Amino acid sequence: MTLITNRARNLRNIRRFNKDFMLHPETVAEHSFYTAYYAYIIALDMRQRGISINPELTMRYGLLHDIEEATTGDVSRDYKHATPEIRKTMEALGGTLFARMIDTYLPTTKSKIRTALYSGWADAKSDSEEGRLVEFADALDALVNMIEERTMGNTTMIGKIKLQTDHLLQHYSHDPAYGSYLREIKQYGSKKTKRRKNDKTNGI
Numbered sequence: 001m002t003l004i005t006n007r008a009r010n011l012r013n014i015r016r017f018n019k020d021f022m023l024h025p026e027t028v029a030e031h032s033f034y035t036a037y038y039a040y041i042i043a044l045d046m047r048q049r050g051i052s053i054n055p056e057l058t059m060r061y062g063l064l065h066d067i068e069e070a071t072t073g074d075v076s077r078d079y080k081h082a083t084p085e086i087r088k089t090m091e092a093l094g095g096t097l098f099a100r101m102i103d104t105y106l107p108t109t110k111s112k113i114r115t116a117l118y119s120g121w122a123d124a125k126s127d128s129e130e131g132r133l134v135e136f137a138d139a140l141d142a143l144v145n146m147i148e149e150r151t152m153g154n155t156t157m158i159g160k161i162k163l164q165t166d167h168l169l170q171h172y173s174h175d176p177a178y179g180s181y182l183r184e185i186k187q188y189g190s191k192k193t194k195r196r197k198n199d200k201t202n203g204i
Contacts, residue, residue: 004101004102004106007070007071007101007105008067009029011027011028011029011032011066011067011069011070012027012028012029012030013027014027014028014029014069014070014073014074015027015028015074016028016031016142016145017145018073018074019076020156020160021154021156022149022154023149023152023153023154024148024149026145028066028069028070028074031066031138031141031142032062032063032064032065032066032067033063034137034141035062035063035065035066035134035137035138035140036059036060036061036062036063036137037062038062038137038140038141039058039059039061039062039130039133039134039136039137040055040056040058040059040062042133042136042137042181043055043058043059043133046133046177049177051129051177052129053129053130053133054130057123057130058130058133058134060120061120061123061124061130061131061134062124062134062137062138064117064120064121064124065121065124065125065134065138067098067117067121068094068095068097068098068101068121069094070101071097071098071100071101072093072094072097075090077142091125095118095121095122098118098121099118102114102117102118136168136172136178136181139164139167139168140168140181140185142164143161143164143165143168143185146160146161146164147161165185165186168182168185169182
């Protein structure tokens with residue numbers, strides 16, 4: 001058990017957006033936590049609004065959705081999502097490497113744990129309500145990270161924020177379940193930008 005938990009700790013050393021200039025680089029470990037947290041909170045709210053979704057399962061999926069990067073490292077979205085074929089190939093390769101990681105570090109006597117880990121990772125990529133929410137939370141964390149970088153003065157994020165916002169709107173604006181969250185995201189970005197302008201005006 002110690003071996004596979006130690007391997008997962010490698011996520012704290014893997015930087016996201018590794019080809020971009022970042023003032024405060026986010027690690028995959030941090031990203032996994034935020035994705036799981038956002039997904040869990042939103043799932044609780046969705047269930048309260050009558051949508052059939054399992055918050056605990058969603059949180060597990062969020063926690064495991066990038067676990068293979070303990071072996072592969074972070075791969076640029078521009079490359080990973082360049083075409084549907086490349087995305088499918090990359091996901092298959094990630095699954096193969098994660099399965100190999102499980103085989104290497106977790107004994108066969110722990111069969112239930114092995115199955116839960118792999119299915120949690122695989123189901124995070126599914127079209128289920130939980131899998132879809134994890135994909136949303138994943139993109140949401142990327143956007144929040146970009147906005148925070150921008151408020152710290154990283155002007156290279158300006159174009160990326162627009163692209164990421166457009167991505168979320170394109171994939172989720174037609175779904176009533178996500179409408180309120182998209183509005184909150186836009187308000188969050190506007191408030192952060194306004195605060196940054198005020199700080200510059202006041203010489204902060």
